[in-house]
Amino acid sequence: MLAQLTASLSALKLPLRLSLPDGGSVDLGPSPRVELTIHDPALLQELQAPRLDRLGEAFVQQRLDIRGSVLEAVAVADRLSSLLVPEQDNGDVLHQPHDRRTDADAIAYHYDLSNAFYALWLDPEMVYSCAYFRHPDDSLAKAQVQKLDHLCRKLRLHSGERLLDVGCGWGGLARHAAREYGVHVHGITLSKQQLKLASERVAAQGLGDRVHLELRDYRDLAGKENYDKIISVGMFEHVGHANLPEYFRVLQNQLKPGGLVMNHGITAHHVDGRPVGHGAGAFIGRYVFPHGELPHLSMAVAGLSDQGLEVVDVESLRMHYARTLELWSNNLEQKLDQAAALVDERALRIWRIYLAGCAYGFSRNWMDIHQILAVKPLPNGSHSLPLTREDIYL
Numbered sequence: 001m002l003a004q005l006t007a008s009l010s011a012l013k014l015p016l017r018l019s020l021p022d023g024g025s026v027d028l029g030p031s032p033r034v035e036l037t038i039h040d041p042a043l044l045q046e047l048q049a050p051r052l053d054r055l056g057e058a059f060v061q062q063r064l065d066i067r068g069s070v071l072e073a074v075a076v077a078d079r080l081s082s083l084l085v086p087e088q089d090n091g092d093v094l095h096q097p098h099d100r101r102t103d104a105d106a107i108a109y110h111y112d113l114s115n116a117f118y119a120l121w122l123d124p125e126m127v128y129s130c131a132y133f134r135h136p137d138d139s140l141a142k143a144q145v146q147k148l149d150h151l152c153r154k155l156r157l158h159s160g161e162r163l164l165d166v167g168c169g170w171g172g173l174a175r176h177a178a179r180e181y182g183v184h185v186h187g188i189t190l191s192k193q194q195l196k197l198a199s200e201r202v203a204a205q206g207l208g209d210r211v212h213l214e215l216r217d218y219r220d221l222a223g224k225e226n227y228d229k230i231i232s233v234g235m236f237e238h239v240g241h242a243n244l245p246e247y248f249r250v251l252q253n254q255l256k257p258g259g260l261v262m263n264h265g266i267t268a269h270h271v272d273g274r275p276v277g278h279g280a281g282a283f284i285g286r287y288v289f290p291h292g293e294l295p296h297l298s299m300a301v302a303g304l305s306d307q308g309l310e311v312v313d314v315e316s317l318r319m320h321y322a323r324t325l326e327l328w329s330n331n332l333e334q335k336l337d338q339a340a341a342l343v344d345e346r347a348l349r350i351w352r353i354y355l356a357g358c359a360y361g362f363s364r365n366w367m368d369i370h371q372i373l374a375v376k377p378l379p380n381g382s383h384s385l386p387l388t389r390e391d392i393y394l
C-alpha cells in the first residue's frame with residue numbers, strides 16, 4: 001500500500017516531504033519546503049483521501065508533526081486534498097440550538113484560555129478581530145488602531161453619546177472610542193478572563209467614568225432605546241442562525257431612533273452555508289469555536305432589514321483578515337516556547353492550525369467578512385447621515 005500511495009502522491013509534484021513511521025521519507029516534489037512527519041501508520045491510509053479536518057486533528061493528537069511554515073503546510077495540505085478528494089456537497093447544513101448555557105460554555109472554552117497567551121500574538125490593545133491595512137506593510141498594531149478609527153468614523157461618534165459594544169473582548173474598542181471620541185461606552189462580554197483584564201486596563205487608563213464593562217449576554221440587556229450608537233465586532237458568528245432574529249431584535253430595541261448600528265463579522269461563502277475548504281470548517285467547529293455559525297451576508301442584511309433597520313453601507317474586508325491572521329500566526333510561530341509555558345500542547349497545536357488555516361481560508365475566499373452599517377430611521381423616515389461617505393476619510 002505504501003509504495004502505491006507514495007507513487008500516486010509523487011505524481012502530484014507538491015513541495016512536500018513525507019517522513020514515514022518506518023524512518024524512511026519520500027519527497028512529493030523537487031524541492032520540499034514543508035515536511036510532515038507521520039508518527040501513526042494508520043494515517044497513511046487516510047492520506048489517500050486527506051481532508052483538512054482529519055489532518056488537523058492528527059496534528060492536534062500528535063500523530064503528525066509539521067516542519068516548516070504552518071501556513072505553507074496548510075496550503076500544501078489543501079492542494080493535496082483538492083487533488084485527491086472531491087469537494088462534497090453535504091446536503092442540508094445542521095444548525096445548532098443556542099441557549100445561554102451552551103453559549104457561555106462555548107465562549108469560556110475559547111476566550112478564557114489564557115489572557116497571557118492571547119497577549120503574546122495579538123496587538124498591544126488586544127483587538128481580536130480583522131485589522132484595517134491602509135498600506136500593505138502596516139504593522140498589526142497600526143492596522144488595528146486604523147480599524148478602530150474606521151469603525152468609530154463610520155458610526156459618526158460624537159462626544160457625550162452612549163455607545164453599546166456587544167462582545168467587547170478585551171475592551172480595545174471601548175477604550176479607544178471613550179478616549180478619542182469622548183463617548184460613554186457600555187461593553188458586554190461572556191468571557192470572565194476578558195472582563196478581568198479589560199476592566200484592569202480601563203482603570204489603569206483612568207477611563208472608569210466613561211467605560212462600563214460587564215459580563216452579560218446580549219439577550220439580557222434591559223430596557224429599550226438606551227444607546228445612540230451600537231457596535232458588534234466579531235461577535236455575531238457566535239449567535240447561531242436560529243437566534244439571529246432575536247439578536248437583531250435586541251440591537252434595534254436598544255438603539256435610539258436616528259441611531260446607527262455597525263455589525264462587523266465573518267460571513268459564509270455560500271448563501272445556503274454549505275461547507276467549503278475540504279473539512280476546514282469542521283475542524284474549526286470541533287476544536288476552535290464550538291457552536292460558531294457563519295451566516296451569509298444576505299442573512300445579516302435581511303435580519304437587520306426585518307427589524308426596520310436600514311442598511312446604508314456594506315464593506316468587505318476579506319483581504320484585510322487574511323493579512324491580520326497571517327500576522328497573528330507569524331507572531332505565535334515566533335513565540336512557541338513562551339506559548340508552550342502558557343497553554344497545554346493540545347491547545348497550542350489547535351491555535352497554530354486555526355490561525356494559519358484561517359489566514360489561508362480568507363485568502364482563498366472560503367469565507368468573507370463584512371462591516372454592515374445600518375440606521376434606525378426616525379418615525380418620519382429621515383436620518384441625519386451625510387449624503388456621501390467622504391467624511392469617513394477626511
Ligand SMILES: C[S@@+](CC[C@H](N)C(=O)[O-])C[C@H]1O[C@@H](n2cnc3c(N)ncnc32)[C@H](O)[C@@H]1O
Pocket residue numbers: 103107111126127128129166167168169170172188189190191194216217218219232233234235238239
Ligand atoms: C472575537 S471576540 C471580539 C472581541 C472584540 N469585539 C474585538 O474586536 O476585539 C467575540 C466577543 O463576543 C463575545 N460574545 C459572544 N457571544 C456573546 C453573547 N451571547 N453575549 C455577549 N457577548 C458575547 C465574546 O465574549 C467576545 O468578547
